[in-house]
Amino acid sequence: MAQMADAQSEAGRIGEVIRQARVLQRRSQKDVATALGYHQSKVSRLENGRGTEDVRVLREIAKVLDIPPQRLGLAAAPDASPSDPGTEDMHRRTFLAASVAALAATPTPTMAHHDLIQVLLPGPNPAATGDSSGIDELRERARTVRRLFCTCDYAKLEQALPGLIADLRQVAGGSSGSAEASGLLATTYQTSVSLLLKRADQGNAWLAAGRAMAEAERSGDPVVLAASVRVHAHVLVREKHTAQAVNMVRHTVDQLSGSYDRRSPRYLAAVGLLLLRGATAASRNGDRETTRDFLTEAKEVARYVAFDRPDAWANFSPTNVALHEISAAVSFGDAGIALQTARPLMRRHIPVPERRAALWVEAARAYSQQGRLADGYQALRIAESCAAQDVRRPAVRELVADMAARDRRLALPELHHFSRQLGVPA
Incomplete structure (x- = not known):
């Protein structure tokens, strides 16, 4: 009960900080909601202390209203201290480079990412690998990259995509190009979009999405x-x-x-x-x-x-529908409903590692909304056991950093150790 009361008090404090920042800037709730891409009711709920534990939304509103992250109970931005813009930019790039280095065991993923972006860029068809002589082999390779995504083997996936895209582009764009080849190429671009979004690379995800749409139309x-x-x-x-x-x-x-x-x-x-x-x-x-x-x-x-x-x-499947019900409840700040929906799935075997990890990450978000940081930490460690690479994507690392920042009394040293392991100390 004491934990719940503390969480409600903190939610009320955060809501008041948001309201004061908006009023001082003489902006309406509708204006702020438009800038955020949300409905006005979302801002109203935040100011009333509801849904204030959704760290994704809090980070967005901190940027829009220029609120220091610490005032909203978030981890401080790594480049918040320098006042000189040039120094800020240098520190930002240094931090990002360090984060990438912490996640990559070898330089291969960085090279693979570069190769993937190159094959997505407009221009002549990239050189094909010559590994596939027919549509059957290409179809099997397309299945393989999908499997790599579902098992969260993002490093291997990033290595496999450029060559497959090059080979499919050659077949789909040739004089004997088939509708099936265009369909396979569209599907491979779709997998590229999903991977790039996991990497928080929205800019290149746009590029891949456009290519997917074009090839899908060609396939009919x-x-x-x-x-x-x-x-x-x-x-x-x-x-x-x-x-x-x-x-x-x-x-x-x-x-x-x-x-x-x-x-x-x-x-x-x-x-x-x-x-x-x-x-x-x-x-x-x-x-x-x-x-x-x-x-x-x-x-x-x-x-x-x-x-x-x-x-x-x-x-x-019905399991995937239930997972999206959980995610929606978390987005609305309905942590209790999210966890109630999640509990039956926690006892069920989910064959797809990416989906298993998603269940436990969303559970961690719900626990965090309730102020149950210890339970949230345990959920994240279970997610890591399901799919280690998925837990190291930027969105989850940000969640871990913000949970650690909220543990002001350092009651969970293991959470802070986990945050440092991920390269995002609070």
Whole structure:
């Protein structure tokens, strides 16, 4: 009870800091919400001390209202102390370089990332590897890169993508280029988008999403096109264009929905994943009704299909729907609901490591919202045991740093040690 009272008191304090900063700048709640890409009700809830434990939103509002992160209970920015802009920029680059070095055991991932970006850039087709002589081999390699993503082996994935893209571009762009080759290339670009977003590289994710859409249109396959719309919406959400993402998903789903009992499993999985992306976008936009509508329709689709394996073309199943319900509840600040939904999944085997890790990371966010930092830390360590590379992506590292910053009494030395291990001390 004391912990809960402390958490409520802290939430009220943070809400008042946000309100005062907005009033001092003579800005309306609607103006701030527009800058954030959220609905006005989101800002109102924050000022009333609700949802203030969502560190992603707090970091965004700290930037928009120029609030020092520490005043919102966040880890200080590494470049906050210098006053000279040139010095600030130097420190920022030094910190980023150190962070990359802490995550990479060898220089290979950095080289692979460079190769991936090069193959995404406009220009002549890159040199093919010559490893594949036919569409069957290319199809198998496309399955392999998808499997690498689902098992969170991001280092190997980043190494495999450039060569596959080069080979597929050669086949798809040749005189005998086939619709299937364009579809495989679109799917490989989609996997590239997902990886780049895991790396917090939104700029190049835009590039890959555009290429995915173009190849999907060339393929003429509505399933591939739906998947390309989904990753495009994912990038929009990351860039805070949540309303646009919702509209894009809704428009596409309206053309594909219905007659689910007569559709192929592949078709259903594409529609289901698109609906879940819409739910994520709507929840980030503070729209409960639209979130509920997307999730309800996704549950209907999940009655007819379940792809729940690392080697599947797509990962859609009732389990994935439940995971998105948890994520939506966390976005709304409903930590209790999130954890109640998560508990049955915690006792169930989830075959896809990326999805297992997602469950425990979202649980950690919910525990953090309740001020239960010890439980949040344990959830993160379980996520690490499911997929070590996934826990080392920027979004999770930021969560760990902010949890450590909130442990002002240093009651959890293991949390601070974990934060230092990830290269993001509070």
